[in-house]
Structure formats: structure tokens, C-alpha cells
Amino acid sequence: MKIDVLSLFPEMFEGVLHSSIMKKAQENSAVSFDVTDFRDFATNKHRKVDDYPYGGGAGMVLKPEPLFAAVEAVSAEAEKPPRVILMCPQGERFTQKKAEELATEEHLVFVCGHYEGYDERIRQHLVTDELSLGDFVLTGGEIAAMAIIDSVVRLLPEVLGNADSSVLDSFSTGLLEHPQYTRPANFNGLEVPPVLLSGNHAEIEKWREEQALLRTFERRKDLLKEAPLTAHQRQLLDQLENEKK
Structure with missing residues (x-):
């Protein structure tokens, strides 16, 4: 370019x-x-x-x-x-x-x-x-x-070290990005969510999907009007709406 x-x-x-x-x-x-x-x-x-x-x-x-x-x-x-x-x-x-x-x-x-x-x-x-x-x-x-x-x-090929970085950014998926953690697993009594330490990639992806939806619901609910939500995400969103009532 x-x-x-x-x-x-x-x-x-x-x-x-x-x-x-x-x-x-x-x-x-x-x-x-x-x-x-x-x-x-x-x-x-x-x-x-x-x-x-x-x-x-x-x-x-x-x-x-x-x-x-x-x-x-x-x-x-x-x-x-x-x-x-x-x-x-x-x-x-x-x-x-x-x-x-x-x-x-x-x-x-x-x-x-x-x-x-x-x-x-x-x-x-x-x-x-x-x-x-x-x-x-x-x-x-x-x-x-x-x-x-x-x-x-930063979206151009070969610019970011990890090609998935820009794909998973906030707004790229229509939602805000899920929470991120790094070492140590316990800092002054503040612990990383156990699922991230489990090694179960399917459960980790599920947790990230849910957290991204929750964070968007709490901080930028306006984005949900146009976000391309899956059937599972819509079900989760309905649960969040019902819990808020």
C-alpha cells in the first residue's frame, strides 16, 4: 500500500x-x-x-x-x-x-x-x-x-506478528474483545479464571465467546444491534436480558 x-x-x-x-x-x-x-x-x-x-x-x-x-x-x-x-x-x-x-x-x-x-x-x-x-x-x-x-x-498482511490478532480485536467481530490474562496465575490474591489454565481449548473458546458478549452487553450495548450474532450468542444475550429484568 x-x-x-x-x-x-x-x-x-x-x-x-x-x-x-x-x-x-x-x-x-x-x-x-x-x-x-x-x-x-x-x-x-x-x-x-x-x-x-x-x-x-x-x-x-x-x-x-x-x-x-x-x-x-x-x-x-x-x-x-x-x-x-x-x-x-x-x-x-x-x-x-x-x-x-x-x-x-x-x-x-x-x-x-x-x-x-x-x-x-x-x-x-x-x-x-x-x-x-x-x-x-x-x-x-x-x-x-x-x-x-x-x-x-495494522490490518495489512505480514504487519502484525500474529495474523489472528487483528481478526480478534474489539469491533472486528462486532463485539468487544474478551478479557485477557497473563502470568502470574495468582497476583496478590487475584487469580486468573481457572478455565484459562485448564488446557481445554473448547471450554476456553466458549468462555471467551461468553465474556466478549457479556463485556459488550455491559459496556457497548449499542453494538449488539448490528453484531452478526450466532444462534448460541443470541441465546446467551436473551439470558443476560432476562437476568437484568
Whole structure:
């Protein structure tokens, strides 16, 4: 996968893209990154990329020319048009399902804005997706882009040490992940559930399935409306509902 980031503050990405899983992904040739300062594509001598909004109002609006030119430049050698993703609080809320969708693409371009907003022609004629991390506003799109890039790249083949890790993550199955334990089996009188020490893999999987459902029921009941539950999980859910009454 090729990932381009368009930002006025490219230095913000240096640590994130060259550490931990992102570093490993590049070393394994699973992904390559380029971060471009789209101020370099400004068409005026002062390299200005924003201007006052027509009709008046507070703040400054990002001009269309630099971003159109920057996207064209990073897409010049692509065999097919990339997915161009605008980071914006007005966008679709990002989910694990969206991460899985983006992980199948060959080329992603992230547009990180600042100031009051974007010229509407950028939304209508340049980008393919508008994404938001949630119902809150950040100073710019950089932090949101970092989070989404991390979420997508870890799903690429050969990136995580264990191929099952991303499959069993919270939200990937529609449920929150089950509780995890490690050594020691007894820490200050706090013991690991005996089933996990039993060596009975069938019982362990059953326990994990039940615990994932229970945790989701207790913490994120809203996820259960769309989760692809099995007949057994629906039976367990009915029991939880009856116990709560």
C-alpha cells in the first residue's frame, strides 16, 4: 500500500510513522509513506493556502488550488485513482469496518486541514471520502489521520506478528474483545479464571465467546444491534436480558 499525507505540518508525522508497527510495516514492504506540505503548491508568492470566506464570517478557509495540485502530483504515477480522504468533523464516523475496507486499497491520500474549513469545491470534486473520529473538533486533521492510518496499516498482511490478532480485536467481530490474562496465575490474591489454565481449548473458546458478549452487553450495548450474532450468542444475550429484568 502507498499512503500519502497532505499537511501543513508534516513534522507532526515523523515519530508516528517511524516507530512501532508503522516502522515494522515499512521494513516489511507492506506500506510506504510520503508526507507532503501542500503549502509547496500555493500559487502566490507568499505561499498562502487560505483566504477569508465569501459572504463573511469567522476564520479562514483552505483554498482549492493548492490541494487540487497536491493530489494531482501525488497521484501522477498511480495506475488507478487513489482514495482521497478528507479529515473533517462533518465526515462519516470512522469504524473498524471502514478500516477493513480501506485496507484493501492500493493507494490512500489523506488531506489534513486547518483553520475554519475547506472550500466546498474540495469536498465536491476532489475527495472520495470524508472521515471523522467522532463528535468533537480538533485543531487540525493530523491527529485523526494518524489514528486512521494506524488502524488501517495494522490490518495489512505480514504487519502484525500474529495474523489472528487483528481478526480478534474489539469491533472486528462486532463485539468487544474478551478479557485477557497473563502470568502470574495468582497476583496478590487475584487469580486468573481457572478455565484459562485448564488446557481445554473448547471450554476456553466458549468462555471467551461468553465474556466478549457479556463485556459488550455491559459496556457497548449499542453494538449488539448490528453484531452478526450466532444462534448460541443470541441465546446467551436473551439470558443476560432476562437476568437484568
